[in-house]
Amino acid sequence: MRAKLKPLDQQVVVVTGASSGIGLAAARAFAKAGAAVVLVARNEEALREACAEIEAAGGRAHVVTADVGSPEDMARVTRAAVARFGGFDTWVNDAGVGIYGDSLEVSLEDHQRLFQTNYFGVVHGSLEAARHLKERPGGGVIINIGSILGDMPSPLMGPYVASKHAVKGFTDTLRIDLQRQGAPVQVSLIKPASIGTPFPDHAKNYMETAARVPPPVYAPEVVADAILHAATHPVRALTVGGAGRQLVATYHAAPRFADRLFGAAIPRLSIRKEPKPADDSLHSPSQDGEARTDAYGSRPFSLYTQAHKQPGVVVGLALLGLAAAFAWRNREAIRDGAGPLMRQGVERLPWTRRTGTPGGLQTTLH
Incomplete structure (x- = not known):
């Protein structure tokens, strides 16, 4: 049974990781489109600031301070959404943390904590959402935020890469299990490339200098737009950023070459010649409240992602390409x-x- 996807102005949406970055950008976009938004993160102060901003603009929002690594906290989010708005139609699992450092340097404690948030946070949120949406008339949507690093490796980010591979595997399997049950629940995976959020400054950093994401960099609002699209359209998976899709294609077409290329280029492109922040958000909340970083610019659009949101455009371009190839031959x-x-x-x-x-x-x- 397919989910009956409601217009955004008729939806209630839960967004985890809503205190900064992609989560904050998505929460703002949902509220602007008329949805009621349940903001979830560990940083209560940043959540309340975001909530006040949304309500000042005429939107509807509710704050739940919670840790996605705790299944009890995620159950509390559901109870709060039911009490405040009567339930929810879309649940976005965005909360995530990062670690920059050689795989041999990262402590097991840090590695495990990252998985508790990035992987088990998605598991806890998805299971909680699935239980609710299976019983909700018309069902709804679970949107998990993965990464292109769920399809390829990257030096200096071993635990993060592993967690995103795990998120992809869990998401794809959850989709099949819900289909087998006939549940009216759509499961979508959004896979961002390099995004201009404060993520590198919030990450645990074993390097000597500040971190960054490799260029080209896309704005978090581009990801937010893809998330809103998945909440209202049948989306299985959507990559945000054509450059990221090219990297993944390179890795799968020529993995040995890609190993050498990534190993030589990505570390140099992942550092900023600035002092690294004194704290991070791995084990406790850090400075939140911003969707974008001011350390470097970002692209406000992705032609690749926009095209893949419109399958007719993709088919038309493919046919045009075939016609051009035939004419040339x-x-x-x-x-x-x-x-x-x-x-x-x-x-x-x-x-x-x-x-x-x-x-x-x-x-x-x-």
């Missing part, structure tokens, strides 16, 4: 036959008639 035959073909075409036009003049054709308008 047969250019000599087309050129040689262009004269006769043009002549035959003109003879068939409704405003021409054959005459006895030397040229054989006379053009008349009628």
